[in-house]
Amino acid sequence: MNDWVKSGEIAGKARGYSRILVKENASLKDVAEKIENKIVELGGKCAFPVDLSINEMAAHYSPDVDDKSVFKKGDLVKVDIGVHVNGCVTDTALTIEVNSDKNKKLIDASEKALEEAIKLVGVGIKVNEIGRVIKEVINEHGFSPIINLSGHSLDKYMIHAGLTIPNYDNKNETKLKKGQIIAIEPFATTGVGRVTEGKDSGVYGLISVKPVRDANVRKILKYIEEKYKTLPFCRRWLVKKFSLFHVNNALRILETNGIVKGYKILPEESKGLVSQSEHSLIVGGEVLTRDQPT
Numbered sequence: 001m002n003d004w005v006k007s008g009e010i011a012g013k014a015r016g017y018s019r020i021l022v023k024e025n026a027s028l029k030d031v032a033e034k035i036e037n038k039i040v041e042l043g044g045k046c047a048f049p050v051d052l053s054i055n056e057m058a059a060h061y062s063p064d065v066d067d068k069s070v071f072k073k074g075d076l077v078k079v080d081i082g083v084h085v086n087g088c089v090t091d092t093a094l095t096i097e098v099n100s101d102k103n104k105k106l107i108d109a110s111e112k113a114l115e116e117a118i119k120l121v122g123v124g125i126k127v128n129e130i131g132r133v134i135k136e137v138i139n140e141h142g143f144s145p146i147i148n149l150s151g152h153s154l155d156k157y158m159i160h161a162g163l164t165i166p167n168y169d170n171k172n173e174t175k176l177k178k179g180q181i182i183a184i185e186p187f188a189t190t191g192v193g194r195v196t197e198g199k200d201s202g203v204y205g206l207i208s209v210k211p212v213r214d215a216n217v218r219k220i221l222k223y224i225e226e227k228y229k230t231l232p233f234c235r236r237w238l239v240k241k242f243s244l245f246h247v248n249n250a251l252r253i254l255e256t257n258g259i260v261k262g263y264k265i266l267p268e269e270s271k272g273l274v275s276q277s278e279h280s281l282i283v284g285g286e287v288l289t290r291d292q293p294t
Contacts, residue, residue, distance in 0.1 A: 003088035004181060008280060008288025010044040011083040011090045016291040018079045022096045025070050028052050029063040029236070038294065039083050047082030047089045047159060048232040049203055054078075058146060058187055058195045058274040059266040064202035065236050065244060073099045076106070078276040084231065087156035091183040092289035093278035103273060109141035109188035110277040113167075117184045123284045126173045131166035134186045138167075144193035146274065149266070151185040154280060157230045178284040191272015198265040202235045204251060207261050212253065216242075220250040221259065232263065 017038050021031045032050040039046055049062040054075050063069070071077065080093040095107045113134045120133055130151075138145045151165030165184050166172065176182070209225060212218050220242055224233060238247045254260040268274050281287045 003085040004090065004282070004288060007044060007083045007085040007088045007090040009292060010039055010042045010085070011081055011092045011280070011289040012292040013042055013294045014039050014081050014083065015079070015092050015094060015289065017294045018081070018094070019096060022052075022071060022077050022079060022098065024073050024099050028069050028071065029067045032063050035079075035081060039081075042294075044083040044085050047084040047091065049234040049236065051080035052077055053080070053265070053274070055273055056191070056268045056271045057198070057265060058149060058189070058268055058276065060201045060203060060263050061265050062201060062203050062234055063236065064234070065239055071098045074102060076103055076273055076275065078274065080276065080278070082159060084157070087229075089154045089157070089159055089231075090181075090280040090288050091154065091159060091278060092280060093185065093276045095275040095277065103275070105141055106143060106188055106190065106273060107275045109138045109143045110186045110275040112141070113137040113145070113186035113188065114184055114277040114279060117186065118279065118281065118287060121176065121182075121184070121281060121283060123178045124175050126175055127163070127165055128169045128172045130184065132169035135168040138186065138188045141188065143188040143190060146187035146189055146193050146195055146268065148194050149185070149187050151183050151278070154181040154183055159231065176283045180283040181280060182283060183278055183280045185276065185278040187274055187276050189268050189272040189274045191268040191270035191274075194269040195266040196269045198267045201263045201265045203232050203263040204234070204255070204260045205232045205263065206230060206259070208259055210257060210259055212257065212259070214253065216246045217250040217253050220246065221254060224260070
């Protein structure tokens with residue numbers, strides 16, 4: 001259990017660090033890499049590439065190799081951070097509005113929903129009860145939860161380990177068990193409350209190891225398997241080790257052959273603004289990912 005606690009402490013410090021970095025005219029790519037480097041500096045590893053999803057983008061926007069974008073005043077930035085220590089994964093997220101408080105109520109909606117959900121968590125609590133509280137709190141603030149995004153159980157080298165923690169009452173009466181590691185993840189939106197698939201994110205996950213003919217592709221596949229195992233990785237990371245040409249060729253071949261899958265950016269269906277708040281916790285125990293000073 002010590003590795004879970006350490007993972008959460010590092011995530012909490014990286015989360016606090018992100019509040020300093022996300023500011024007007026800062027480069028998205030630089031911010032993502034500074035957070036990722038901080039995780040390593042603190043003794044952890046990234047469980048997935050740092051996501052910096054802005055405004056109507058709810059999830060899965062991680063800066064790609066050639067990303068030149070910067071934060072603008074008023075941007076509503078979801079910072080989603082994953083850490084692992086020896087495979088023990090914690091997942092946390094917060095929303096930062098750049099040099100503005102226009103959408104403070106929307107941010108408060110997801111944060112308050114998370115806090116109320118955490119208060120409810122205990123051994124024997126049904127997951128749909130958590131979802132009902134999340135929806136009620138978000139609705140009380142005048143917004144809608146995103147119903148096709150959810151929290152989840154965590155396990156070694158697994159971010160989504162089988163159990164869904166919904167953001168509404170989905171009628172699932174599965175009860176939480178003592179010692180489970182879960183992430184609760186409310187999303188509040190001004191839109192209709194659903195996400196759809198957008199563009200490619202440059203983030204991938206290994207799903208099945210199969211033989212490949214090309215020697216360069218084999219080399220990159222071996223690196224992915226050894227370095228990231230079942231956890232998501234990105235093109236931006238691979239080009240630190242291999243040429244962009246070989247990385248792009250390998251990812252194309254590996255995806256075509258069902259060896260890796262690409263993740264899509266997830267915008268809100270009606271282009272509504274989105275806020276997100278997330279913590280990982282032990283059922284019957286502590287919240288692991290609270291903000292901590294670095």
